[in-house]
Amino acid sequence: MTKNKHESVDWYDYPQYFDMLFSDETADEVKFFKKAFEKFSKRKVNRVLEPGCGSGRLVVAMAKQGYDVTGLDLSPAMLNFLDQELGRKGLKAKTVLGDMTQMKFKKKFDAAFCTFNTFRHLLDEKSAVKHLRNVADQVRKGGLYILGFHIIPMDADPDCIERWHAKNKAVEVNAKLKVIDFKRKKRLEKLRVTINAKKASGKTDRLKTEFALRVYTHKQARKTLQSVSDVWEIASIFDFDYDIEEPRDFDKDLTDALFVLRRK
Template sequence: MNARASKKNESTSWYDHPQYFDMVFRDETADEVAFFQEVFEKYLTRPAKRLYEPGCGSGRLVAAMAAKGFDVVAVDNNAAMLAYLRRRLSRRGLDAELVLGDMTSHVCQPLVDAAFCTFNTFRHLTDGDSAERHLRSLARSLRRGGVYILGFHCIPLDADPNCTERWKAAHAGTQVSVTLRVIDFQRRRRLETLRVSIKATKPSGIIERIRSEFSLRLYTPTQAQKLLESVSDIFEIAGIYDFDCDIDQERKIDEDLTDAVFVLRKK
């Protein structure tokens, strides 16, 4: 077989390949960063200086906020992701506090002014106890009056469990195709299992294929509301938005809220 057309096949976690994970979502970064800054201006009573991202992944948002001059703390439980982020920050002459740790228990010291966790990272906490532990430890990381921007998909009662999404991305000559498919959906157990299939074609012509499966917790809008009510002693819902990240378009919790972004403020 021609070396330029050779193929490498493996079954592993796509989170161990930060470069591909990052390529898929990088186009969302500018809108999210602008939204974060609008949230800070609208909901904080003091300027935001120190930020925290639990479950930071490849760190696209960490690097973007550090480039804006913020002091950022980033926590993830995947060493490959943090190593990728460390190299990214170094290339750009940026700095952040990177912690290999658990988002259900980590507490920032000194405290932070705001935190953010978007695009379903929160749903990797697959049981209610873990979700609540995370929210309470996050609150311990925030100054009083600080905000937590928490975004995740909610599943309506009439949701089609046979969901497939596809993306394509390219960077530095590498072409990536990603297929995300729901392979198991258990509404009663509140779990769905997803399979991610990646085909990466490198400039050399070598093709790398990765297949990964993982579980996410299911939330209806009502279940999301009940979870947030369980921590109402420490958080208030200051604002609700969707993934359009439009600060002028507030939402409410109803069955149409499928792409939810909650702005939680520490009491």
């Protein structure tokens, strides 16, 4: 890689950086999952599924808590990284290469979870609904699906920029996410992520990737969830503070949405 230019790559091919950047959220998420299972599930939760598991930080954390975990993803690089992490930490979990709209398992799960916008990678209504119904087919009645994604307010700034920083003994990672195209009518936004990863050796990886996400207003999110109300009911709603004592209303002020869906 050149010293000053970011190389265009798929950042999912660099799971070590992806995993570091979001690791700060893991403890709060796992704590919330356990409380939500106790409060809202109508069945004991042991066997859990994460569709779109990525680098598997939640798979690893839930396996460490003693759950029987399965993680599914489309990225071989992500799953290879996850398998290595599980082996390194002496943990067991099942990893599956597959599409989160076409999952099929022999044994159903007690609960599933998919947080932090993975759901928005499904770029049309057909795919979103297909996914929700597919998860319903994999979860036992009374079980849960904890689904988290950003909902955009009507007065949203299309020039949004987010930054993340993470560091360990081997590398220091800085990332910037910028919206580079926003089409409200088509319900799509295009994002660019740039990563500077400075290694202890002195080498710096400079990476750039672009991808699209589907846009949801609170009304559009409500419509999508209502379309699968025959299989899912909304048990409660929270936000990305992961505070089980602070449920949220499904209104225009809900932006970082965390839905606890229960299988009918």
